[in-house]
Amino acid sequence: MNILVTGGAGYIGSHVTLSLLDKGYNVIVLDNFSNSSPKVMNRIKKISEKTLKVIQGDILDSALLATTFKEHSIDAVFHFAGLKSVAESTNQPGRYYQTNVTGTLNLCQAMITARVFNLVFSSSATVYGEKHHMPLRECYETGTATNPYGRSKYIAETILKDLAAATPQLKIAVLRYFNPIGAHPSGLIGENPSGIPNNLLPYIGKVATGQLPELCVHGSDYPTIDGTGVRDYIHVMDLAYGHVKALEALSDRSGVSIWNLGTGKGYSVLEMIEAFEKSSGCTIPFKFGSRRDGDIPASWADISKIQSELQWEPRFSLDQMMSDTWRWLTNNPWGYEQ
Ligand code: NAD
Ligand code: UDP
Numbered sequence: 001m002n003i004l005v006t007g008g009a010g011y012i013g014s015h016v017t018l019s020l021l022d023k024g025y026n027v028i029v030l031d032n033f034s035n036s037s038p039k040v041m042n043r044i045k046k047i048s049e050k051t052l053k054v055i056q057g058d059i060l061d062s063a064l065l066a067t068t069f070k071e072h073s074i075d076a077v078f079h080f081a082g083l084k085s086v087a088e089s090t091n092q093p094g095r096y097y098q099t100n101v102t103g104t105l106n107l108c109q110a111m112i113t114a115r116v117f118n119l120v121f122s123s124s125a126t127v128y129g130e131k132h133h134m135p136l137r138e139c140y141e142t143g144t145a146t147n148p149y150g151r152s153k154y155i156a157e158t159i160l161k162d163l164a165a166a167t168p169q170l171k172i173a174v175l176r177y178f179n180p181i182g183a184h185p186s187g188l189i190g191e192n193p194s195g196i197p198n199n200l201l202p203y204i205g206k207v208a209t210g211q212l213p214e215l216c217v218h219g220s221d222y223p224t225i226d227g228t229g230v231r232d233y234i235h236v237m238d239l240a241y242g243h244v245k246a247l248e249a250l251s252d253r254s255g256v257s258i259w260n261l262g263t264g265k266g267y268s269v270l271e272m273i274e275a276f277e278k279s280s281g282c283t284i285p286f287k288f289g290s291r292r293d294g295d296i297p298a299s300w301a302d303i304s305k306i307q308s309e310l311q312w313e314p315r316f317s318l319d320q321m322m323s324d325t326w327r328w329l330t331n332n333p334w335g336y337e338q
Contacts, residue, residue, distance in 0.1 A: 002026045002073055003247075004116075006059055006107065007080030009036035011191045012122065012180060012236060014044060016078060018189070019240040021048040028053045028072055030064075031081065035194060037336035043188045059103040062110060069114030076118035076247060079107055082152075086126070086294065087198050089149035100152035101159070108163055117169040118250050120243055123157055123176045125232075125262070125299055126150030134266070135302035138176070138258045146294040157258075164255045171253055173246035178232035178262030178301050180239050182321040183328035190328030191236075192335035200272060201233075201325060208282045208326075209333040215284055217269050219291035224298055228269035232262035232300035235316030235324070245310040262301030263314040279322035 003020055007013040008029030014036075017027050021044070029041070029052060041054050053072075057064040059081045068074075082100045083089065089096040104121070111119065128136050129144030145151045157174055164170040181201040183190030193202045196212070206212040220227040242261045249257070267275070273284050306312050316324075 001075045002028065003076050003078060004028050004030060004068065004072070004074045005078045005080065006030045007082060008078075009033060009038065009040050010080055012177075012239060013078070013080035014040045014189050015184060015236045015240040016080070016243045017052065018044050018048055018184065019237070019244050020078075021050045021052065023244055026052070028055065028068070028074070030055045030057055030059070030068060032056065032058045035083075037192065039336040040189055043336075047184065047186050047188055059107050060098065062106050065106060065110035066113065069110055069116060074114070074116050076120070076250070077107065077111055077116060078120045078243060079104065080122050082122065084149065085198055086147045086149045089147055089152070093148035096148050096152050097155070100149075101155050104156040105159055108160070112163070112167055112170075117167070118171050118247070119160070120173045120175065120246050121156070121160060123174050124150065124153045125176050125178045125260070125301065127154045127157060127176060128299075130296040134298055135264060135300050136260065137302045138260055138305050146296075161256050168254060170255070171250040172256045173250055174256055174258045175242060175246060176258065176260050177239060178234055178260070178299065180236045181233050182235040182237065182316065182324045184237065185324050185327070187324075187327035187331040190325070190332065200231075200269060201276075204273065204276050204284055205325060205329045207284050208276070208280055209329055211333070213285070215273070215286040216289040217286050218289055218295060220288040222291075222297040224268055226268050226270045229295060230266040230268050230298035230300065232264065232266050233272070233318065233321060234261060234263050234314060235321045238263070238314045238316050241315070242306065242310070242312050245312045249310050259306040259310065260301040260303055261306065262303055264301055264303040266298055266300035267318065275318050276322050276325070279319060280326040
């Protein structure tokens with residue numbers, strides 16, 4: 001089975017590519033490397049001892065997509081290519097809608113023209129917005145995201161539903177990720193943020209490796225266990241395994257199937273710092289700052305749907321998420337560029 005992975009050089013795409021190769025699928029990666037390094041491909045080959053094809057290109061290039069589908073007998077598409085920074089999306093909404101919405105639509109149109117009907121799509125828990133009780137369930141209303149990034153994912157989900165209603169052959173898995181962290185246990189691939197990270201674990205990593213002086217904890221007066229924000233952190237390899245399960249389930253389904261990918265447990269920022277310190281032996285200096293605009297106090301998933309429908313379970317503990325992050329960071333403090 002041949003699988004096209006858009007954004008396969010990125011953080012999540014690289015780990016999913018590895019899981020697909022391990023399962024015996026043939027993978028073709030399409031990535032413009034705007035937020036990743038081509039060097040990740042050699043790491044994937046090294047770990048998997050398998051080959052894969054890499055196409056440097058953009059999902060906004062419809063001609064390239066048409067050629068790619070024509071030249072390869074693609075059975076399914078995993079769509080990770082996109083922009084993901086909440087803060088950046090507020091300053092550059094046009095760029096975010098262009099890549100995340102127009103890019104997704106281009107890809108789907110090329111798929112339908114080429115009669116490729118299986119798609120696994122990266123969505124986000126941000127589509128739920130801030131109005132719900134925890135844990136978040138797939139049936140909860142969406143569309144009240146607090147930033148352009150979240151709205152771009154909501155619009156993309158809506159487009160996928162409309163396309164599936166008009167094209168009954170389409171089988172689409174929409175996976176709503178909570179907070180992916182961690183790295184492949186080999187320490188050879190992991191998250192490689194460019195610039196100053198927005199997300200908690202990459203920021204802690206930069207403090208641990210001495211590249212940033214201290215962490216600012218955004219908010220200490222939330223109605224949570226210790227006043228700091230609570231999120232549902234999931235090991236990236238558990239996330240990757242969820243994608244393989246979703247693909248396998250698509251053959252028996254039609255239309256759009258939505259699954260949360262989290263662990264169902266929430267941890268506060270202070271709990272995360274403590275867990276990282278325990279695994280790494282580092283001390284993470286931090287100060288308390290004000291709440292970050294658009295942040296919600298707490299977010300965690302109800303994972304009963306994916307557990308019962310896909311027999312998927314998270315397998316990695318918080319300690320493993322931290323120790324795998326630390327192994328990746330100590331082996332590659334400057335990411336792939338060393
Ligand atoms: P990433 O930035 O590491 O990977 C995205 C990849 O897509 C990069 O390799 C980048 O070069 C590529 N890309 C970007 N624009 C492209 C374009 N126009 N054409 C071709 N390639 C392009 O991000 P990630 O963390 O791996 O996220 C993957 C997907 O998962 C994204 O759609 C993101 O919105 C979604 N997601 C991520 C998180 C998270 O916390 N990491 C959470 C929820 C959802
Ligand atoms: N956070 C923080 N300092 C940082 C980055 C994040 O205190 O430098 C907090 C943030 O306010 C939230 C949690 O860590 O409560 C997770 O933030 P992240 O950006 O990783 O995920 P998201 O908020 O998008 O779910």
